[in-house]
Amino acid sequence: MIVVTGATGNVGRELVRLLAAAGKAVTAVSRTPAALPGGVAHHRADLTDPATLAPALTGADALFLEVLPHAHEPEALVGFAKAAGVRRVVLLSSQGAGTRPGTYAQPVRYEDALRGSGLEWTILRPGGFDSNALAWAESIRGDLTAAAPFAGTGLPFIDPADIAEVAAAALREDGHTGRTYVLTGPAATTPRERAAALGAALGAPVHFTEQTRDEAHAEMLRFMPAEVAAGTLELIGAPTAAEQAVSPDVERVLGRPPRTFADWAARNTAAFR
Ligand SMILES: NC(=O)c1ccc[n+]([C@@H]2O[C@H](COP(=O)([O-])OP(=O)(O)OC[C@H]3O[C@@H](n4cnc5c(N)ncnc54)[C@H](OP(=O)(O)O)[C@@H]3O)[C@@H](O)[C@H]2O)c1
DSSP states (O other): OEEESSTTSHHHHHHHHHHHHTTOOEEEEESSOOOOOTTOEEEEOOTTSGGGTHHHHTTOSEEEEEOOTTOOOHHHHHHHHHHTTOOEEEEEOOTHHHHOTTTTHHHHHHHHHHHTSSSEEEEEEEOSBGGGGGGGHHHHHHHSEEEESSTTOOBOOBOHHHHHHHHHHHHHSSSOTTEEEEEOOSSOBOHHHHHHHHHHHHTSOOEEEEOOHHHHHHHHTTTSOHHHHHHHHHHHHSOOHHHHSOOSHHHHHHSSOOOOHHHHHHHTGGGGO
């Protein structure tokens, strides 16, 4: 049995679907139950209280673990997995753990806890997600507008469905143990280009406005803690060469190139109509 944390989110939802479709027994973990594929069990846990995850781990051989806001005890989470006899853990970390370890201290701590655990581990370090464009859902639904800072700075955002597919491979197949994969899309896109791609998918142009850094910071505080907002703005405003580079790892694992932002937009128009 495979336990999936973050099971109702952009990555976890698709991972649960893939594992269930492959005939695996899955326990989906989140704080709030949601519609799940037939046969998938749900376990309610709050990872800020690691003991609440423990009952789900009985009889599990693998765990997909996400670094979640305010869940600050990775050693305890990994310890419960080991005590329950879990053999393999796939961690959804962040590219920033490699490129900006000082800012991304929490993913670094999760990675360290896992590497020192004696368990079989695979670490996934994605860059920004295509699904971050869902922050525009309300304004695009309202009056076909989108606003973002650093309009012309490109980053190779990744489709969460590709992260899920790599995670499913690492959970199910041998050969990924001890690997750290950097996961990106196939090409850098700018916020202005992503808004245009959404317009193309919707068949109606989206009017794009460039925000100042301060405007963006104020808006991001609605979705994330202040230190995460500041770190994110640093990354999207002044990415390093490594953060702008396309990684070969999705294609290495899946044997096909990563999906484009336009592909994500075409599959997700319902959220913007
Ligand atoms: N977005 C990016 O650009 C980006 C880049 C790099 C890495 N990441 C990492 O990717 C992770 C997953 O992203 P996503 O887009 O799939 O997330 P998401 O759509 O926001 O989903 C988060 C999932 O975690 C669950 N959850 C949240 N807090 C929890 C808690 N305290 N205890 C138990 N479950 C909890 C949520 O369900 P409930 O709310 O019902 O509990 C939901 O199932 C992020 O947390 C981040 O660490 C994201």
